[in-house]
């Protein structure tokens with residue numbers, strides 16, 4: 001269940017400052033990968049191949065949805081709280097807010113291009129679309145690096161583990177709420193990408209430490225297959241590009 005955020009910057013009773021923020025590195029790794037690969041997938045669509053454009057278009061929509069959701073979740077959970085507890089980080093927080101606004105403006109320019117490109121698979125529309133996504137990729141890459149360098153250490157020091165974990169809970173709840181729009185394999189995609197973001201030799205141990213046993217079982221029985229089906233659909237004739 002998603003817990004409600006307290007309205008002030010005060011630490012909730014019974015919680016203490018200090019949290020493990022390392023999960024954000026995995027999430028950032030996924031976004032870097034998604035936005036690195038998306039322009040290539042768009043350019044690979046043959047002129048007029050609207051069936052293939054529809055497939056790539058579905059994943060493009062998911063990538064845009066995920067980025068909006070990720071930044072909105074951070075906006076809710078991080079900025080006010082960080083500046084209330086550590087006023088010294090206000091300048092960096094302002095920088096993060098500005099970068100989120102920049103990313104949102106680029107998404108607003110990109111998203112309306114999706115439907116016309118999917119409907120036509122027109123190479124010129126595709127090229128303009130891919131180029132704008134590359135601009136977003138570069139802006140995003142700078143932002144993610146700044147967040148890791150300037151924000152994660154402060155968040156790790158001043159937020160409680162419950163406050164930090166709320167972002168993951170909120171993400172899962174939001175995806176689940178939008179399952180109809182996003183597709184019934186959306187939870188499997190989220191889980192599969194997260195696992196793919198962990199280096200292979202650490203994956204077993206990471207799953208045992210971070211995924212509850214019932215979900216691990218559900219993943220093994222059902223979600224892994226859904227994730228692999230989606231990846232085969234996206235990369236039918238070449239290996240899935242490595243994330244790490």
Ligand SMILES: [Fe+2]
Pocket residue numbers: 071074100143147
């Ligand atoms: Fe961010």
